[in-house]
Amino acid sequence: MVFPKRLTHWYLQNKRDLPWRKVHEPYQIWLSEIMLQQTRIEQGLPYYKKFIEAYPTVFHLAKAPQDEVLKLWQGLGYYSRARNLHETAKHVAFDLNGKFPDNYKGLLKLKGVGDYTASAIASICYGEPVAVVDGNVYRVLSRIFEIDTPINNTAGIKEFKILAQELLDEKDPATFNQAIMEFGALHCKPQNPKCDSCPFNDMCLALKNDRVKELPVKLKKSKVKKRFFNYLVFDLKDESTILEQRKGKGIWNGLYQFPLVETESLSDEEELKSQDKFTDLIGGDEFSIELYNQKPVVHKLSHQHLYTRFWIVNTTEVKKPKIALQEVIDYPVPVLIENFLNEYLPDAYK
DNA sequence: AAGACGGGGCC
DNA sequence: GGCCCAGTCTT
Numbered sequence: 262m263v264f265p266k267r268l269t270h271w272y273l274q275n276k277r278d279l280p281w282r283k284v285h286e287p288y289q290i291w292l293s294e295i296m297l298q299q300t301r302i303e304q305g306l307p308y309y310k311k312f313i314e315a316y317p318t319v320f321h322l323a324k325a326p327q328d329e330v331l332k333l334w335q336g337l338g339y340y341s342r343a344r345n346l347h348e349t350a351k352h353v354a355f356d357l358n359g360k361f362p363d364n365y366k367g368l369l370k371l372k373g374v375g376d377y378t379a380s381a382i383a384s385i386c387y388g389e390p391v392a393v394v395d396g397n398v399y400r401v402l403s404r405i406f407e408i409d410t411p412i413n414n415t416a417g418i419k420e421f422k423i424l425a426q427e428l429l430d431e432k433d434p435a436t437f438n439q440a441i442m443e444f445g446a447l448h449c450k451p452q453n454p455k456c457d458s459c460p461f462n463d464m465c466l467a468l469k470n471d472r473v474k475e476l477p478v479k480l481k482k483s484k485v486k487k488r489f490f491n492y493l494v495f496d497l498k499d500e501s502t503i504l505e506q507r508k509g510k511g512i513w514n515g516l517y518q519f520p521l522v523e524t525e526s527l528s529d530e531e532e533l534k535s536q537d538k539f540t541d542l543i544g545g546d547e548f549s550i551e552l553y554n555q556k557p558v559v560h561k562l563s564h565q566h567l568y569t570r571f572w573i574v575n576t577t578e579v580k581k582p583k584i585a586l587q588e589v590i591d592y593p594v595p596v597l598i599e600n601f602l603n604e605y606l607p608d609a610y611k
Numbered sequence: 612a613a614g615a616c617g618g619g620g621c622c
Numbered sequence: 623g624g625c626c627c628a629g630t631c632t633t
Contacts (some may be wrong), residue, residue, distance in 0.1 A: 299616090299617085299618095300617090300618085300619090301619075301620075303619090303620085304618075304619060304620085336617090336618075336619095337617080337618075338616080338617025338618045338619085339616055339617055339618085340616085340617080341615095341616065342616095414612080414613095415612075451621090452621065452622065453621095453622095483613090483614070483615085510615080510616095511615085511616090512615085512616065512617075513616095513617085514616090560618095561617095561618085562616080562617055562618075563615090563616075563617065563618085564614085564615070564616080564617095595617085596617080596618065
């Protein structure tokens with residue numbers, strides 16, 4: 262039997278029941294695809310449900326404040342996805358009369374939509390014969406055809422896209438694309454693939470040559486940087502604090518956090534007090550600080566480890582806008598801050 | 612072409 | 623501790 266036929270057969274018997282598989286509107290498909298970029302379905306699913314409930318149409322999403330969108334996205338990571346999602350929603354709602362582009366090329370122009378997502382939406386919503394190549398597709402194809410071209414350089418990206426496009430069932434690209442991804446996710450897994458019961462175990466070259474564990478080939482991993490964060494948690498008499506919004510290019514752009522002092526190494530109270538940040542924030546010269554966590558909280562991101570100390574600051578007067586403690590929970594914050602708040606805030610404020 | 616960008620799950 | 627996940631954007 263031919264590859265697409267076998268694949269589809271497997272898919273129809275093994276596919277999961279997922280909410281975006283019951284619909285074909287580009288809004289829902291687009292939303293699900295953005296959320297699932299570099300994200301496992303189990304992690305993204307609850308967020309998808311929340312978003313569809315809060316924003317049933319692209320117009321609802323377009324009209325929402327950015328802070329509200331980021332708050333709903335909180336914990337899902339890669340927050341540029343949420344900012345691009347919101348911007349694209351406004352573009353579609355207000356410039357395109359609520360209609361998404363109806364082909365691969367048009368979809369590719371949308372912010373946050375790259376080759377993979379444009380192919381997914383175009384094939385699933387419009388039946389356009391464009392092959393998706395995600396992490397699952399790289400794995401499945403590299404193993405079955407024993408391709409050791411690295412998947413994360415230009416040559417590999419090109420080679421796998423061409424191969425996927427050649428294999429694509431042009432009669433039903435929607436089913437083929439979802440089938441090959443589902444097969445990669447459930448059967449041809451990164452670890453412990455089910456080669457014994459694999460529908461392709463008579464033709465898989467990696468299996469034949471005992472190279473399943475080596476494939477796909479991926480080039481070099483970047484090294485992890487250490488950073489040292491000191492958060493100034495103002496806990497004022499009137500039950501208020503200070504939050505600042507992160508801006509610029511780095512992590513957590515658009516999210517809120519306590520005033521931050523970043524140092525070259527783990528700093529003590531004396532070093533911290535000498536920072537300009539205090540004179541920027543504190544009205545008089547009367548203040549006290551107390552280290553909240555004796556051991557630094559180590560927050561691990563893909564490419565940096567954040568060694569974090571929370572300092573409780575008491576003073577009478579501050580120079581920046583204050584936020585009532587009971588309103589802190591409304592702001593979108595990184596998981597690092599969310600975890601602290603869950604421990605520090607009284608239940609009444611959560 | 613190479614980095615940056617989150618958080619969670621698995622080994 | 624390292625790898626991976628329905629990738630995209632920036633430099």
